[in-house]
Structures are given as C-alpha cells and as structure tokens.
Amino acid sequence: MNILKISSKNLVRNKLTTILNIILVAFGVSILSILFLASTQISSKLEKNAKDIDLVVGAKGSPLQLILSSVYHIDYPTGNIPAKDAYKLMQNPMVKRAVPLALGDNYNGYRIVGTDSTFSNLYGLSIQKGSFWHKDLEVTLGNTVALTSGFKIGDFFFGVHGLTGNGDTHKQHAYQVKGILKPQGNITDNLILTNIGSVYKMHEEKHVEGHSHVSAEETKEINDKQITALLIQYKSPMSVILFPRMVNQSTNMQAASPAMESARLFSLIGVGIDTLQWFAIFIMGIAALSIFISLYNAMKERKYDLAIMRCLGASKPKLFFLVMFEGVLVTFIGACLGLLIGHVALEVIGAYQKSSQAKLTGLTAIPQEVYLIWIGLFIGALASLIPAMQIYKVDIAETLTKNR
Amino acid sequence: MIKISSLAHVYEKGRRLKFSDWEIADMEQWLLLGASGSGKSTLLNIISGLLEPSQGEVLINGIDLYTLPVRGRDRFRGRHFGIIFQRPHLIRSLDVLDNLALVAVMAGLPVDHERNLSLLHDLGIAELAKNYPDQLSQGQLQRVSVARALVNKPDLLIADEPTSSLDDENANQVIQLLTTQAKDNGAALIIATHDRRVRDHITKTYLL
Numbered sequence: 001m002n003i004l005k006i007s008s009k010n011l012v013r014n015k016l017t018t019i020l021n022i023i024l025v026a027f028g029v030s031i032l033s034i035l036f037l038a039s040t041q042i043s044s045k046l047e048k049n050a051k052d053i054d055l056v057v058g059a060k061g062s063p064l065q066l067i068l069s070s071v072y073h074i075d076y077p078t079g080n081i082p083a084k085d086a087y088k089l090m091q092n093p094m095v096k097r098a099v100p101l102a103l104g105d106n107y108n109g110y111r112i113v114g115t116d117s118t119f120s121n122l123y124g125l126s127i128q129k130g131s132f133w134h135k136d137l138e139v140t141l142g143n144t145v146a147l148t149s150g151f152k153i154g155d156f157f158f159g160v161h162g163l164t165g166n167g168d169t170h171k172q173h174a175y176q177v178k179g180i181l182k183p184q185g186n187i188t189d190n191l192i193l194t195n196i197g198s199v200y201k202m203h204e205e206k207h208v209e210g211h212s213h214v215s216a217e218e219t220k221e222i223n224d225k226q227i228t229a230l231l232i233q234y235k236s237p238m239s240v241i242l243f244p245r246m247v248n249q250s251t252n253m254q255a256a257s258p259a260m261e262s263a264r265l266f267s268l269i270g271v272g273i274d275t276l277q278w279f280a281i282f283i284m285g286i287a288a289l290s291i292f293i294s295l296y297n298a299m300k301e302r303k304y305d306l307a308i309m310r311c312l313g314a315s316k317p318k319l320f321f322l323v324m325f326e327g328v329l330v331t332f333i334g335a336c337l338g339l340l341i342g343h344v345a346l347e348v349i350g351a352y353q354k355s356s357q358a359k360l361t362g363l364t365a366i367p368q369e370v371y372l373i374w375i376g377l378f379i380g381a382l383a384s385l386i387p388a389m390q391i392y393k394v395d396i397a398e399t400l401t402k403n404r
Numbered sequence: 405m406i407k408i409s410s411l412a413h414v415y416e417k418g419r420r421l422k423f424s425d426w427e428i429a430d431m432e433q434w435l436l437l438g439a440s441g442s443g444k445s446t447l448l449n450i451i452s453g454l455l456e457p458s459q460g461e462v463l464i465n466g467i468d469l470y471t472l473p474v475r476g477r478d479r480f481r482g483r484h485f486g487i488i489f490q491r492p493h494l495i496r497s498l499d500v501l502d503n504l505a506l507v508a509v510m511a512g513l514p515v516d517h518e519r520n521l522s523l524l525h526d527l528g529i530a531e532l533a534k535n536y537p538d539q540l541s542q543g544q545l546q547r548v549s550v551a552r553a554l555v556n557k558p559d560l561l562i563a564d565e566p567t568s569s570l571d572d573e574n575a576n577q578v579i580q581l582l583t584t585q586a587k588d589n590g591a592a593l594i595i596a597t598h599d600r601r602v603r604d605h606i607t608k609t610y611l612l
Binding site: 314 | 478494
C-alpha cells in the first residue's frame with residue numbers, strides 16, 4: 001500500500017476517463033515519434049546515398065529531378081548528355097573521380113545502371129558472391145535485388161525498357177548474373193550494375209533490328225553515344241564554387257549539388273512535417289485539458305477521500321503529491337504507449353512501403369524520444385497542478401461533518 | 405491525558421460556542437451528550453486537531469495541540485487518535501482491507517494485515533475484507549469505520565454518533581467492541597451521542 005497503489009486503484013476505478021486520457025496522450029506522442037523517426041531515417045538514408053558525391057552533371061532541366069534520378073534513383077532522368085562532353089569533363093583537373101551513369105532499363109522495377117568500375121570505388125562496393133561485371137551483358141546484383149528476385153550466379157534475365165516495371169522487354173539480349181554485392185545499406189542494394197556498353201547494346205540492337213526504318217538523325221544520336229549523368233567527386237573543396245559555374249555556363253549540361261538539392265527537398269517536405277507536428281502538439285494540448293478537467297471534476301467527489309486521508313494523518317504535501325502523481329502516471333503510461341504505437345506503426349508502414357530507397361523501420365530509437373516522455377510527464381504535472389492545489393483549500397472538519 | 409480549558413469557537417456566521425473545561429484521564433470512557441446543533445461535532449473536531457479553536461487550549465499529555473505545526477498535528481492525530489465519524493467515509497477506490505491498511509500507511513506505520521483481519525473478524529465482517537465500500541450496507545460501513553479507528557492502536561478513540569445508523573443488535577455489538585477494544589488497547593474513549601442504547605454502558609458524561 002503506497003501512493004502508487006492508491007493512485008492506480010483510483011485510476012482503475014475511473015476506467016473510461018483514464019483510458020480516454022491515456023489514448024489522447026498516446027496519440028499525440030505516437031504522431032510525434034513517427035515524425036521524429038521517419039524524418040531522421042529519411043534524412044540519414046538520403047545522406048548516406050549522396051555521400052562522397054559532390055556534384056551531378058546531367059541534361060538541362062530540374063536540378064532536383066537530376067539528383068533524384070541519378071543519386072537516389074527515384075525520379076526519371078532529365079535527359080541524356082553527349083558522352084564526349086561528359087568525358088571531357090572527366091578529364092578536368094578539378095575532378096578527382098567521375099562516375100558515368102547510363103540509365104534506361106529495369107528489371108521488376110530495379111534499375112539497371114550502366115557504369116564502370118569507378119562506381120564501385122565511389123560507393124565502396126564489395127562482392128558477396130561471384131564477381132563484378134566485366135563484359136557486355138554481365139551484371140552484378142545489389143543485395144536486395146538478389147534476395148527478392150532469387151537469382152543465382154549464372155542466371156539469365158531480360159531487361160525491360162523504361163524505369164518502371166511495365167515496358168517493352170528487350171528480348172534480343174539477356175543479361176547474365178555474374179555476382180551479388182554485400183548489403184551496403186544504401187541505394188546500391190536496389191540496383192543492377194552493368195557496363196555502359198550493355199546499355200548501348202540493348203538500345204542499338206533494338207533500333208537496328210526492330211525498327212529498320214529508323215531515321216538517320218536518330219541513328220546518329222545513338223552512334224554519337226550518350227550517357228545519362230555523371231557523378232563527380234572534387235579534388236579539393238575549392239571547386240564547389242568554380243566547377244558548377246563552369247559546367248552551367250560553358251557547356252550545354254547542368255550541374256546540381258546533392259547537398260543543396262536534398263536540403264531544398266527537405267525544406268519542401270518540412271512544411272508537411274511542421275503541420276503534422278503542430279497537429280500532434282494540439283492533440284497533446286487537448287490531452288492536458290482533458291486530464292485537467294477529469295481531475296478537477298473528480299476533486300469534488302474525492303474531497304471526502306482526501307479529507308479522510310488528512311484525518312488519518314497524511315500531510316497536505318503528501319496528498320498534493322498523490323493527486324499530481326495520478327496525472328503524471330496517466331501521461332507517463334500514455335507517452336510510453338505512444339512511443340510503442342509509433343514504433344509499431346512505422347514498422348508496419350515500412351513493411352508496406354513500395355519505395356525501397358528509404359525504407360522506414362520502427363526497430364530503431366533516437367535520443368529525442370526520451371524528450372517525448374519528459375514532455376508527457378510535464379503535461380501531466382501541468383494538468384494536475386490546479387486540481388492538486390485544491391488540497392490546500394479543503395476544510396477537513398467541515399467536509400467530514402457535512403453530509404454527502 | 406487530555407485537558408481542555410476555556411475553549412470557545414466562533415463560526416464565520418457569528419455563532420459562538422463555549423465549552424466548559426474537561427479533563428479526561430488515561431483509559432477513561434466518556435459520553436459527550438448534547439442536543440443536535442449544540443456543538444458536539446465541533447468539540448470533537450477541536451479535540452482531534454482538525455479544527456483550530458478561536459480561543460482556549462487543548463492539552464494532550466501536557467502539550468498544547470495547537471502549538472504543534474500542522475504537519476506534526478496530522479501525524480500526531482494519525483498515530484494517537486482513532487476517529488469514527490457520523491458518516492462512515494471510506495475510500496471508494498480501495499477495498500475494505502486496503503482501507504484499513506491505508507490508516508497505517510498514512511500515519512507512517514507498518515501495515516499489520518493479521519491485526520486488520522482479526523479486527524474485521526471481531527466486528528463480524530471478516531467476509532467483507534475484499535469488498536468495496538459501495539458494495540456494503542450502511543451498518544457494515546460503520547463497522548468498517550470502527551475497525552479503521554482501531555488499526556493504529558490509538559490512545560484515544562473518538563466516536564461521533566457511531567450507532568445512529570445501526571440496529572439494536574449491531575449497536576450493542578459496536579458499543580461492546582468500542583468499550584472493550586478501548587480497554588484492551590489502553591485507550592481512552594469519547595462517544596458523542598444522543599442514543600439511549602449507549603448511555604447504559606458508560607457512566608461518565610460531559611454535557612453540552
């Protein structure tokens with residue numbers, strides 16, 4: 001028999017009110033925790049994928065789209081750039097490492113990326129089974145791709161034109177799986193890597209065999225060779241200012257910085273996050289009000305209980321603490337429940353998520369969540385402060401002598 | 405043990421109550437008689453440290469009760485007085501046994517469940533130990549509140565109309581219990597009543 005027992009017994013006695021209050025707090029806390037978790041996870045995923053990439057050069061268009069398509073592999077590319085211009089840039093003294101990308105095909109929604117060995121250096125890729133691609137039409141699968149497709153070394157498959165699952169199948173050539181990558185924890189898990197030659201071959205052959213009436217201009221475009229984008233790493237940070245300007249002004253291509261564009265993307269998403277955050281805070285406010293009202297109303301009835309306890313020798317501060325404790329207990333339970341709901345909900349969302357770029361999980365925690373519990377406790381204390389003050393006003397003798 | 409002298413209380417509405425001096429020795433049993441409205445409850449509240457009188461003093465073992473700090477008075481009351489109210493106020497969220505345990509806890513004393521159970525047994529309500537107050541009849545509630553007053557083995561038992569809601573048999577049993585328990589615990593007893601059934605058991609009277 002202690003304060004905890006007295007409080008919890010009283011809370012159990014008023015089940016419905018207690019449950020309502022707990023749910024309100026839990027709801028607010030769970031929304032906040034989902035927001036916290038999701039935004040940290042997304043930004044860390046984005047950061048991881050853009051790590052070591054200082055600049056992306058691609059066709060003119062939306063810089064955000066360029067970044068999304070060639071770094072995060074979400075959106076469609078802005079277009080193609082002439083390979084010879086790209087190779088010229090790769091020779092620039094400011095460039096430490098340049099990775100050419102040729103996009104255009106996919107398998108089951110997993111993008112087939114034509115590139116060269118600099119790609120594996122850039123992302124620090126290592127092989128789990130088999131080997132890296134060497135010749136045309138050889139591919140190395142990202143770990144997730146291998147897991148979901150069930151492909152083994154030596155298997156053949158056909159690529160599909162376009163970047164989503166339903167396009168024309170390139171039946172002329174089959175890719176052969178040469179190797180599978182170790183899980184990297186970034187976008188490369190979801191990519192199928194091959195050399196640029198394979199990508200050319202796919203599209204050249206198609207034109208030559210499939211459409212023999214192809215116009216001269218189109219054939220020329222293909223013969224001129226194009227790539228989709230160039231991922232660039234600088235030699236020194238000094239180039240941050242010079243290099244993009246040089247690309248944007250003196251070539252027909254566009255340079256975009258992943259850091260700047262993801263910051264821009266986040267500021268766009270940020271409005272939504274802010275709105276949800278205010279919504280959650282509003283719910284927490286309602287929870288505080290509800291706890292306040294229920295405790296305050298209960299005080300009319302509990303006046304007798306508290307007067308008796310005073311009569312039995314309990315001091316005023318002890319009873320003050322008792323009432324405070326009830327409010328705090330409700331919000332504490334609510335906050336813990338809210339965190340649990342938040343994590344479970346996020347895990348469920350992650351399980352149903354199609355986009356594999358930034359898969360969410362509820363199995364990790366972040367330090368900010370501890371603040372949510374503190375906020376819960378604070379709200380409980382705030383809401384029960386005024387009801388608890390009533391203790392100091394109750395006239396025991398009068399309360400107990402008066403009839404109920 | 406208890407001595408009141410030149411005690412008077414003035415209510416906010418202007419009603420003034422004056423009490424003649426009274427001295428209660430250890431283990432004495434007293435009746436406090438008076439018509440309703442004559443100030444019986446007021447006097448009991450003053451003696452038990454719940455209501456500060458406008459004038460006069462309450463000496464308990466030579467200490468003026470109202471010179472103690474409020475907290476000290478609360479603690480003193482919890483440990484040394486057992487109070488039975490006109491209405492058997494029990495904590496509604498706790499069962500009977502927990503209501504008894506609460507008494508010790510509130511006074512900062514260890515809980516003695518065996519004693520609590522035997523008290524319930526003596527009062528013939530042992531089977532109600534796990535019931536909640538709103539499941540009990542008025543008579544049963546009153547007996548629980550008697551048991552509650554005895555939990556901490558008080559020096560003084562104060563009962564305000566303890567029998568008013570009980571039938572003859574129960575009333576007799578409660579008075580028997582109060583007088584014998586008071587004796588067994590070495591406690592003095594004050595019963596404020598106008599119930600004739602009580603007058604036969606106790607001879608000393610203080611008339612208001």
